[in-house]
Amino acid sequence: MEGDAIPVLDKGFVRLVDVMGDDRAIVQAARVSYGEGTRTVREDAALIDYLMRHRHTSPFEMVEFKFHVKAPLFVVRQWFRHRTASVNEISGRYSVLKDEFYEPNAFRRQAKRNKQGSEGELADEEALALLREAEREAYRVYEKLLEKGVAREMARLVLPLNLYTEFYWKQDLHNLFHFLKLRLSPDAQWEIREYAKAIAEIVKAHVPLAWASFEEHVLHGATLSRTELKALEGLLTPELYEKALGALGLSGSRLKEALEKIFGPKA
Amino acid sequence: MEGDAIPVLDKGFVRLVDVMGDDRAIVQAARVSYGEGTRTVREDAALIDYLMRHRHTSPFEMVEFKFHVKAPLFVVRQWFRHRTASVNEISGRYSVLKDEFYEPNAFRRQAKRNKQGSEGELADEEALALLREAEREAYRVYEKLLEKGVAREMARLVLPLNLYTEFYWKQDLHNLFHFLKLRLSPDAQWEIREYAKAIAEIVKAHVPLAWASFEEHVLHGATLSRTELKALEGLLTPELYEKALGALGLSGSRLKEALEKIFGPKA
Amino acid sequence: MEGDAIPVLDKGFVRLVDVMGDDRAIVQAARVSYGEGTRTVREDAALIDYLMRHRHTSPFEMVEFKFHVKAPLFVVRQWFRHRTASVNEISGRYSVLKDEFYEPNAFRRQAKRNKQGSEGELADEEALALLREAEREAYRVYEKLLEKGVAREMARLVLPLNLYTEFYWKQDLHNLFHFLKLRLSPDAQWEIREYAKAIAEIVKAHVPLAWASFEEHVLHGATLSRTELKALEGLLTPELYEKALGALGLSGSRLKEALEKIFGPKA
Amino acid sequence: MEGDAIPVLDKGFVRLVDVMGDDRAIVQAARVSYGEGTRTVREDAALIDYLMRHRHTSPFEMVEFKFHVKAPLFVVRQWFRHRTASVNEISGRYSVLKDEFYEPNAFRRQAKRNKQGSEGELADEEALALLREAEREAYRVYEKLLEKGVAREMARLVLPLNLYTEFYWKQDLHNLFHFLKLRLSPDAQWEIREYAKAIAEIVKAHVPLAWASFEEHVLHGATLSRTELKALEGLLTPELYEKALGALGLSGSRLKEALEKIFGPKA
Structure with a gap:
């Protein structure tokens, strides 16, 4: 069931590690609650669509995904605000962290009307160079502190938020849809949206019927x-x-x- | 902060035991996330409305309600499907359960088109008498089993789903709104809707601004x-x-x- | 991955529907957090044991079980107090419930010192007959009410707590161990302990290393x-x-x- | 109910914002489950101790604390791994982050046997100076990027993990005890232990009976x-x-x- 890593940003990825269940598992669980069964794919699609638009969410919890993700810290900080998942992340107390940093192709400008957003590219090679130099300097200090015998858990204090980390993320489909709804939104920061897109691609391939209903009623719907x-x-x-x-x-x-x-x- | 019990059904009630925070607490928490502050009630209302319609749910989690509820078992079985709350219920292993049963004024007919619903009253005194006799017979057996020395945890096997029980229910406002959205819906069974209405009354009185936005954007909105x-x-x-x-x-x-x-x- | 149903009580069962991961998945997730890897089964066992005794619980969340269970309502009421799981249960609003009731071989006596417990058998055929008669009378009334056109959601009010129901139960291994710790305890009611034993048997077969550490450090340990x-x-x-x-x-x-x-x- | 801020580390603090319930609220909820009541403080203490040592955790969920915390990012990353709480944190997308950094009095050495730990002080003024210079250089770049019009959400990429942030943290007493058990442990990083101590001080003052039982059976107990x-x-x-x-x-x-x-x- 393991999949190939889908590259995201300059050095990150999303990789499917394991999955439990598919569209049939949603139908199977719904059948327990709501009685006797559907047989054809068409009936399955209709039942799944009914569940989705009536927010009968529990059958979607019966499908579980596990991903391996590599992403920068500032993305991970947003990601982990979702609490309905299981996670294992590299520990900077146990291991020396690698010198891998997210280096965007271009910065985006501060949005004028949207306080939290950005808009348009800022063509400024100097700005990008400043980031690169700062991250390299930070990593040099990190290495020096380790050399001096400073504990790993303290040396990492100097590392910046564009440092890459890796983690396992396990979440059921209902909560994953909620994650995707929020993180595929134009309000989400561009970088985490790129991760959400990679996950969406995997989810779509594994539960095409549920995905179609999610798109129709949630992702591209409006309250x-x-x-x-x-x-x-x-x-x-x-x-x-x-x-x-x-x-x-x-x-x-x-x-x-x-x-x-x-x-x-x-x- | 304790309130009077609001009667629900023939013998049940909802009573506010304690509450942490109010509309101001929502604003206060949002201000931490989204920066400097609002001052007037009008600005508070606008901020709360913004949070509600953009589903910025975390500030609503900062308000917490605790209720004391008396309700029949079949209602409690639906209620406890909500997992994001804290609960303490009377234990039929520790205590002898009282002979209090929900006796509706009238039965409702099975709905013709809605498999899970009911519609219209069924004027049938005999039917109501059957329920009353059955619950009394069940309680007589319960008492006989206890007399014979049967453990409370086993004697209760005979008791029916219209038996009343009591519990404490503690939940934050965000999850309480979700509970109310589902349980105030016309799809919810009439009996649990009566409880939801009593809770709604209490919530409305304590967080009037949040309630107004909930009504506008969630309860009476549509996706x-x-x-x-x-x-x-x-x-x-x-x-x-x-x-x-x-x-x-x-x-x-x-x-x-x-x-x-x-x-x-x-x- | 589906297993045969393990019979529990007189008419109940536990059946494994699906499982994600095994002992290797625990090791794999721990390796992400705590660095490079173990190779042999012996090293895996040592790592799992370390995780268990130091309560590093997140790698155990990376394994997920899904069961199909048939159990009486009073057992299910205890079961669903565990909130960290996904569940789909037969709805008595959608379907006519079957006349299947838990009929114990013998009642247990009320414990003298333990307020919540039972002890010893109560040889009393009359007591068992009372329960059987009561449940049959209740079901007769249920059927009569349905015949009269009473909605299913209301007719069920008369049904007793020894009625069987069915549900799907999906839970990660960490939370399942917590469930088992509480429900295998001598303090748990005998009936739910029988279900816990059936689940334990399945868990043990699928994650033998984790199970051995759980037994050593949690189940048969003491604080x-x-x-x-x-x-x-x-x-x-x-x-x-x-x-x-x-x-x-x-x-x-x-x-x-x-x-x-x-x-x-x-x- | 609001308390004074307790200083933690060089620039951080923990401040009690609000609390719902006290030792009496634990007893009150337990009484619902386990029957009639206790009257004296001595009986309350005995009941609370019974609940604690038998891990009857639900009554402890009936007490809720809300804190305002200022802490460095690397501490917050550990803190937010606890998922059973509500949180609102300053957003670096909405606001320009202040130039406040955690500057330890001394670094600790990498522990020799404990891969994740530290031991002893490392008297090395140069090391501390390296950290201070690095953080100041990072902040200078942050300001330059903002000046150039780079979006706040991107400029922050350069900021290091010793940057201070602020957040609200709301959690029930049962889950707070779990947090304290893990974060007061000698295995926890020294910095988060300092925060746990400040929280422990507040908790102890508000629920002295529950605290005493927690110390006796959990914090200073051993499995x-x-x-x-x-x-x-x-x-x-x-x-x-x-x-x-x-x-x-x-x-x-x-x-x-x-x-x-x-x-x-x-x-």
């Missing part, structure tokens, strides 16, 4: 507020909306549910 | 799929939608965000 | 208080204890650690 | 393996051990339990 729904209710008629939805392929309960989101349940 | 958004994009113009949203009071970044959900970010 | 350690310090000499430990096969760092628990680290 | 218990069984007689325990004040069920750990339950 509208009560006020927004009210505005739409005033602008549209059920007939008009139904026709447009039908033209895009919606029918049956999906069509009914879509109408109810804006016009409420029929009396 | 539209990619296909549904596409249908809307084809039916509306940004100008039309903007005007309708503006008439309902939306402006600034909320207006901009609402437009982007359907029409995407402006170039 | 002594500061006062108890002090009493031992006064009664023994390091030489005497070292000799006794050595005779039982302890040497090297394990011997050193054992001595330090009672006599403290050497100056 | 002995099956083999170690067997060695003790061969070296001691129950009478001898009972006398020694009695002399140290143990009696009743605590004495009985202590004996059973080594000699097993009496027939």
Whole structure:
């Protein structure tokens, strides 16, 4: 089940170590809860889609992924804010850390309106050189401190946040989808989005039906507020909306549910 | 901080035991993450609303509620499926359980289309009498077994799912909102919805700003799929939608965000 | 990877559905954290034992088990108090529940000194007959209510706690060991201990090295208080204890650690 | 309820922001589970001690602490490996990070036998100067990059692991005890131990009874393996051990339990 490493950034990677279950495992678990079974792939797809859009999340927890990841510390700091996973990371107390640093091709500019974001490239070779020199100087000090006999756990204090580290990451599909929703978002920092994309590629290949429903209902969906729904209710008629939805392929309960989101349940 | 018990069903209740933090605690925690502070209630409300609609959930975890609840076993079985909480329940191994049973005023009919639901009342006094007789007979056997010296942990095997139990429930506001989203839904069984309503009443009184944003963006919001958004994009113009949203009071970044959900970010 | 069902109680079972990883996966994850690698089974066993006795728990989280279980409701109520797992259970809202009840061969007596426990058999055929009659009467009422058109979600109110249900249970090895520690304990109710034993059998077969360390250090170990350690310090000499430990096969760092628990680290 | 900041390291602190519940709240929750109540402080202490030594952990979850902490990044990286807590940290994407760095009074030497540890001081002013120069150079580059218009989220790549950050940390008492057990251990890095000590001071003041039991049974207790218990069984007689325990004040069920750990339950 082990996969090849997918390169990410200049020196990082994501590699699938192991996986438990697939689309069938989701269906199998749902069948325990909701009764007798589906047989065809088409029925499986419909059931998985139903589970996804009704946020019946527990069957998605029945699939588990384990990845081996190499990423810079500032990415890892964002990553580990997700608490619903198991992790083993290289310890800088046990081992001498390698001199591998993330060196971006270009810096991005501070965004003007989005306080947390960046926008556009900053063509400035000097800036990139400053980063490279600083990281090399930091590593030279790290090595000198080790030479002097300073404990590894203390010498590492000097190392910067673009240092690469490695870790194992094990997470169930439901929580992995949540991770991907947040980290594939345009609000996420570009670097962690690159990792999320690599993971998404692996997930998509292993659970194509669940992935399709995730894309449709979560990743490329949007939550509208009560006020927004009210505005739409005033602008549209059920007939008009139904026709447009039908033209895009919606029918049956999906069509009914879509109408109810804006016009409420029929009396 | 302890509150009066709010009666639920025929013999149950929800009572606030303790609470840590309020709307200010959410703002205070957000300020740590996102920088300097807001001062007025209006600014606090805007910040909380921003956190809620962007699913910045961690500041909501900084508020904690503790409830004392009395509810029937079949409700508790649904309740305890939520894992992100702390709980202490009466143990039927330590104590003799009291003869208190949930006796509905009326049964509901099996729903025709919704496999898991019910609809309409079933006026059938005989049916209610059957339940009452069965629960009393069960309790008589329970008492006889105890008299004979059967261990409490075994005698309870005979007791039915409408038996009342009591427990403490401690949960942070973020996870409590998730509980309420699911358990206030029309899909939830009517009985647990009654408990959710009592809890909602308490939460609303303690964190009115967070509650208002939860209602607007989560409870009465709806997640539209990619296909549904596409249908809307084809039916509306940004100008039309903007005007309708503006008439309902939306402006600034909320207006901009609402437009982007359907029409995407402006170039 | 699917296994045969191991029968438990009169009608229950535990069946392995899937497993991710084995002893090697524990070693593999630990190697990421703690550096370069072990090669032989003997070295693997030593590393796993080190992880277990130093409570380095994260590598054990890297192994995941999924079980299919059939058990009575009162057992399931204890089981689901463990929150660090994924679960899908039959829903009595979706499906008509089957008339399968746990009927013990004999009741146990209420323990005299242990408030929560039981002790000894109670030879009383009448008591067993009372339980059987009560469960059958309850099921008759359940069926009558369904016939009358009462919703499944309400008809089930009459069903007793010895009713069987089924569920999927997915949990990582670290948390499964915690479950087993608590549920194999003599303090646990006999019925859930029977399930724990079946699970233990499966776990032992799949991760024999981890199981051996779990037995040695956790399951058959005991935590002594500061006062108890002090009493031992006064009664023994390091030489005497070292000799006794050595005779039982302890040497090297394990011997050193054992001595330090009672006599403290050497100056 | 807010407390003064307790200084930790050269520029850090721990400050109690809020707390929910105290020793009485533990007793109150236990009483729900295990039946009728205790009245005196002495009885409360005995109940809490019983809960602690039998690892009845849920009542300890009913107390919640919230801290404001300022600590260097390398400490925070260890801290956040604990997943059972809520956290809000300063974001280096939103804010310019301040030039505050942890500067130890002295480095510690790499331990010879303990791969992950340190031992003894390394009197080397030059080493300390190297760290200080490196951190200042890193901050100069950080400022230059910001000046050039590099996004904050990228400029921070150059900052080292001894940079200070701040965060809110909210955790229940059970999980906080687990944190303290691990982070007060001599195996923990000295710097995080200093934070654990400050937290321990606060916890001790707020739940003195729970703290006393934690110290006795967990913090200064030790888990002995099956083999170690067997060695003790061969070296001691129950009478001898009972006398020694009695002399140290143990009696009743605590004495009985202590004996059973080594000699097993009496027939």
